[in-house]
Amino acid sequence: MISLKTNYDAIVVGGGPAGSTTGALLAEKGHDVLIVEKEKFPRYHVGESLMPFCYFPLERLGLIDKLMDSGNPRKYCVQFVRQDGFLSQPFYFFQHFDHPSSTTWQVWRSEFDKMILDKARLNGATVWEETKAKALLKEDERVKGIRVESSEFGSQELFAPIVVDASGRDCFASIREKWKIRDPKLKKIALWTYYKGAKRDPGLDEGATTVAYLPNKGWFWYIPLSGDMVSVGIVAEKDYLFDGSTKDHDEIFQREIQNNEWIKDHLSGAEQTGEYRITGEYSYRNRYCSTDGLVLAGDALGFLDPVFSSGVFLALKSGVMLADEIDSVMESGNPLTSTSFDHYGKRMQSSIEIMRKIVYAFYDDEFSFGSLVKRGEHLRASLTDCLIGNVDDQDFKELFDAMSDLADLPEPVEHGLARASK
């Protein structure tokens, strides 16, 4: 009988964009990686609109040609629509940054996530699907592995010098460690579904992400997908959506469609398909990004309101950074400790804080993008940098000074950095 291999260089929990990217790039560098994923891919996932700077991690993964050849709608811009249907000037990414990355894609996440997980396999990572991480294994406070329940291999204890938690909003490790801290203000819920045969705007705007306003700073997302489908969702305060008149998701959705002329027009004649989905648990971060033997990636590290489609970008970015940091420590022969991720934690925190400020501004009653960019075209340029994900090594002082005249911006949170090693 061949005994099951239980020791690896790295174990990754979760095969979404963060976990698969970490696993694919570590395997490419010759490390022995195991990815455990509780679902069987392809599996459903929300979050179809990519940010332009996803291009660079996807380029590292060697997946740009695949996406170029895919039938996914191309996304050239994001556009904002008032309740009365007035469409403001779209933010065309290429007007700001003349590079192939300026055009991105609207993707079915089932296919997109499988593409990256397949790449990890191709690079040599071992992938166990239908395998759920159940517990962290520790020795003297150091994480040394995980216990899993696998459809194929049953209950197993698996060991590695580093466990990467990329379990998304399940927050496998941080819930067990009691690290999760909710954002004090960003407490929305989302209700969404899919439409077939809905209207698309002409020309370059055909694949645009549209953010269409609702009362009380709620909003619709409208994301055109392949197969003549559109992802349509509402993000709003719970008390606004569930105002006591009905709990029925279809009734609530149809009621809100009447509150935005553009959405009403674009969905007229279209057919709603499939179920309504709902989620709360909005916007959180963790006390730490790492402890000895454990590091967090993607949504397991932190989650920000999806209004600017930053989630997949931050997940891919964290995956690339982690693969590089883990590889360089392993190559140096030094042990992987919590503080190996000092740089990673600071960099991710800075990216998340930049996006968080813009999310706060977006929800502020006094704020509008129109009034911001009226203060100078250079502010439109800085804002577009944020909207495309170009947030590293940039000075956004002028942008945030101007924004804070128009909106209450949050102080940065202190948590989320590497925990001091024991």
Ligand SMILES: Cc1cc2nc3c(=O)[nH]c(=O)nc-3n(C[C@H](O)[C@H](O)[C@H](O)COP(=O)(O)OP(=O)(O)OC[C@H]3O[C@@H](n4cnc5c(N)ncnc54)[C@H](O)[C@@H]3O)c2cc1C
């Ligand atoms: C309503 C809503 C709308 C969104 N819209 C957008 C958008 O338009 N654009 C965008 O960029 N982002 C969007 N996001 C965010 C985006 O979906 C996430 O940021 C992104 O999926 C994060 O990737 P990840 O790899 O960290 O996690 P995930 O993609 O969630 O992957 C985590 C994986 O871990 C697996 N897993 C979980 N627990 C375990 C366990 N214990 N053991 C084994 N496996 C496990 C899960 O099955 C999953 O496959 C949206 C999010 C929400 C809630």
